[in-house]
Amino acid sequence: MKLFDVYPLFNIEPVKAQGCYVWDKEQNKYLDLYGGHAVISIGHTHPHYVERITRQINKIGFYSNSVQNQLQKDLAQKLGDLSGMDDYDLFLCNSGAEANENALKLASFATGNKKVISFKKGFHGRTSAAVAITDNPKIIAPLNSNHQTVILELNDLEAVEKELAKKDVCAVIIEGIQGIGGIIVPDASFLEGLRDLCDKYGALLILDEIQSGYGRSGKFFAFQYSKVKPHLVTMAKGMGNGFPIGGVLISNAFEPWFGMLGTTFGGNYLACAAALAVLEVMEQESLIQNAAKVGRYIMDKAHEKLRGCEVRGLGLMIGLDFGYNITDLRKKLLFEDKIFTGVSGANIIRILPPLNLQKSQADQFLDKLAESL
Incomplete structure (x- = not known):
């Protein structure tokens, strides 16, 4: 018996997670800016x-x-x-x-x-x-x-x-x-x-x-x-x-x-x-306040760094609309930069990280994204 296909799968199998990070079975470490479809609210495996x-x-x-x-x-x-x-x-x-x-x-x-x-x-x-x-x-x-x-x-x-x-x-x-x-x-x-x-x-x-x-x-x-x-x-x-x-x-x-x-x-x-x-x-841990603060930081920095990109959202629910297909960009972020993101349609990167995301982690994402662009 095999599994019924639901989603097209990336060739990555997470086996461990903590805070805003996940590790695959080859021990590669990924920054998680998607939280498994906005599910991880307080961070992975919080004590x-x-x-x-x-x-x-x-x-x-x-x-x-x-x-x-x-x-x-x-x-x-x-x-x-x-x-x-x-x-x-x-x-x-x-x-x-x-x-x-x-x-x-x-x-x-x-x-x-x-x-x-x-x-x-x-x-x-x-x-x-x-x-x-x-x-x-x-x-x-x-x-x-x-x-x-x-x-x-x-x-x-x-x-x-x-x-x-x-x-x-x-x-x-x-x-x-x-x-x-x-x-x-x-x-x-x-x-x-x-x-x-x-x-x-x-x-x-x-x-x-x-x-x-x-x-x-x-x-x-x-x-x-x-x-x-x-x-x-x-x-x-x-x-x-x-x-x-x-x-x-x-x-x-x-x-x-x-x-x-x-x-x-x-x-x-x-x-x-x-x-x-x-x-x-x-x-x-004042995570709602953190979501508001770090979300504003990401959106402000995105406006500065990502010219031509429409930035939408509130808190840590953010869409980056590039107006063109970003499939290859998202794959580069995942497989080369080791950053999980989501999508809405073909043109929009969707950011839904754990609510304990820090500004330094946001900077890591924005810097890699700006380099790729």
């Missing part, structure tokens, strides 16, 4: 993270969600305190796509409607409803062809109101920062306008913070650069620093009943231990 999970597995690793689990309550309390969202309820699941599926389900339950508004270049996951609202024809199967989705241009409030006025929309879903779409930051006024329009026409606003959340933008959630208060917030990726966990923050717009949402593995003991460790390290 407190490793200790938290190890201590937990020596106690209990799993039991059903039909019993009390104090770690879930501790996680909800800590998350509310650090994010400033302590007036929301927390539903725990296993991934970002699953978080979006459950948020959409809640919106449909609450409104009685089925139609969803999403935005061009958006990405919300690969499960059924998440695929249906994603602007990527490559991953929409015939099974999804009858979905009720309207995909609109970002920052076009007039188009959104035209659809909402039909009063058949359950939710408007938008990323705090579009990641796969090219690190595109929606206007703060647009987000605020979306909430006002949702309230006016009886729909719910879902902020997808799966990639842009958990401090990556320099605030806990990227939407917090605006004054918007979403009905629902979805999250995953950096939440567990590599341990699978996702969640939905649910405002008091809902009156849940038992059976509305459910999960077998969501919020298990190990996932909660990992997620608590992430929040504890983020707080103790």
Whole structure:
């Protein structure tokens, strides 16, 4: 039996990692500016993270969600305190796509409607409803062809109101920062306008913070650069620093009943231990503030060093748009300079490093990139 092909693979096999570095089986050391798709938030193999999970597995690793689990309550309390969202309820699941599926389900339950508004270049996951609202024809199967989705241009409030006025929309879903779409930051006024329009026409606003959340933008959630208060917030990726966990923050717009949402593995003991460790390290080491500071440094230096490159983003979620195919450039960075980066399409280098990245490491990347150009 062989593995089903998912991604085109680089001929590199990481076997060890620490902080912002990974090593392959030939002991080559790489600077990690991608964090495994924005997953590594507090750095690889952080001692407190490793200790938290190890201590937990020596106690209990799993039991059903039909019993009390104090770690879930501790996680909800800590998350509310650090994010400033302590007036929301927390539903725990296993991934970002699953978080979006459950948020959409809640919106449909609450409104009685089925139609969803999403935005061009958006990405919300690969499960059924998440695929249906994603602007990527490559991953929409015939099974999804009858979905009720309207995909609109970002920052076009007039188009959104035209659809909402039909009063058949359950939710408007938008990323705090579009990641796969090219690190595109929606206007703060647009987000605020979306909430006002949702309230006016009886729909719910879902902020997808799966990639842009958990401090990556320099605030806990990227939407917090605006004054918007979403009905629902979805999250995953950096939440567990590599341990699978996702969640939905649910405002008091809902009156849940038992059976509305459910999960077998969501919020298990190990996932909660990992997620608590992430929040504890983020707080103790001021990683959100570091993301804002080092992110600004990278963007300012990129403007100076990379002439002709459009620089976009917030915090340590940065896109470098060269306007031409950068496949060879990215391969040089990886295989010669030993620096991991990501891409959005063919023209954009996507930077999503651990939030403990230092300015000296940023300089290493920018110097090598400038030399290559």
